[in-house]
Amino acid sequence: MKRYKIALIKGDGIGPEIIDEAVKVLDALASYSDFDFSYEELLMGGVAYDMTGDPLPQETISGSLKSDAVLFGAIGGQKWDNLPREKRPESGLLRFRKELGVYANLRPAVVYNELINASSLKPEIIKGVDIMVVRELIGGIYFGEPKGRTKDKGWNTMLYTRKEVERIAHQAFKIAQKRDKRVCSIDKANVLDVSQLWRDVVTEISSEYPDVELSHMYVDNAAMQLILNPRQFDVMLTGNIFGDILSDEASMLCGSIGLLPSASVGEKIGVYEPIHGSAPDIAGQGIANPIATIASASMMLRHSLGEEEAANIIDAAITRALSEGYRTQDLAQFDAKEVCSTSEMGSIIANYIKR
Ligand code: IPM
Ligand code: MG
DSSP: OEEEEEEEEEESTTHHHHHHHHHHHHHHHHTTSSEEEEEEEOOOSHHHHHHHSOSSOHHHHHHHHTSSEEEEEEOOOGGGTTSOGGGSHHHHHHHHHHHHTOOEEEEEEEOOGGGTTTSSSOHHHHTTOEEEEEEEOSSGGGTOSSOEEOSSOEEOOOOOOHHHHHHHHHHHHHHHHTTTSEEEEEEOTTTOHHHHHHHHHHHHHHTTOTTSEEEEEEHHHHHHHHHHOGGGOSEEEEOHHHHHHHHHHHHGGGSOGGGOEEEEESSSOOEEEESSOOOGGGTTTTOSOOHHHHHHHHHHHHHTSOOHHHHHHHHHHHHHHHHTTEEOGGGTTTTOSEEOOHHHHHHHHHHHHOO
16 A cells, blocks of 8 residues: 655634644545555644744754645734744745755645635626736845845845746646646836746746747736636736745635735755645634635645646535535635534535445
8 A cells, every 4th residue: 555645734713623624635645545644743833933942943944845745824923023034834835845945836726616705806807717826935135135124124035037938837738738728927127137037938838838828918907807707817827926926816806815825846856735824813713714724635646746636526525515515614705505613614524425
């Protein structure tokens, strides 16, 4: 029997609650499959800082690198917001992404028909939306040097090398080949030199993918087009900060940020996490939506473990729970037949794993 080693990083806030539900679903899946999972819990974020003085202990990096994939909850919270920057949970997360080399962050925004009324946008605008944001994750203004801060001045550098743009562009084109074969590359080439390099390199790489249609869009226009006519997008290829912003915007097409998973992949180990944060305000109440994390576990099966069929089974179980009218608090107003807790939702989805 194959046994996959999964590193679990529960983190802060609602992180532990939602990871527990994803594990429940993975274990249900294992009981019907020719593989199973072993789990190792690792510390990151505020909880790691409280216990060790470091938001990203060295064992978390080495433990993750020894696993087949990392399933990640969420980190951060007000309690740690006033620490020096390098001690803050977010700095731990950025260092973690860098150490694991996960340069490609895949953030799907798919509108579930069952939740067509849950978005703040009109159903006719969002029906059928299926976007994949491919965000560069370990470069750009998040990491560029010089950066710094004095009492009266603060600065960061948006820097990309040709090599960094090439590898993320390849990812985007390859993903598009398995979808609707369209890449829209987002930049600010009318103002930024770094964006002009981005645009030129993406255009060069596109010649290796003649079956994929490439377009370019300025980021401000893209923010507008996402609301005006989101169906025009298939793959959106972005740098780090533009992708951070646009993926939050895209998530709102789908009704609740509690639904959306992500995958971060590169040359080593993949990291799978919900795109929502640690939501400290609702932590411990059993009302968080575990679907984004369960869907992230599905992406893990697909992208890191090569278990496409198992991933499809999880996706179908999520859709079934929604179409039967089960809703967590965040979606209680939208065609709910029954409002359920975090752990009830996990159990319902786990039960649907049985065929
Ligand atoms: C995200 C988050 C992170 C980011 C923060 C928590 C560092 O917003 O994953 O989108 O900006 O990348
Ligand atoms: Mg973000």
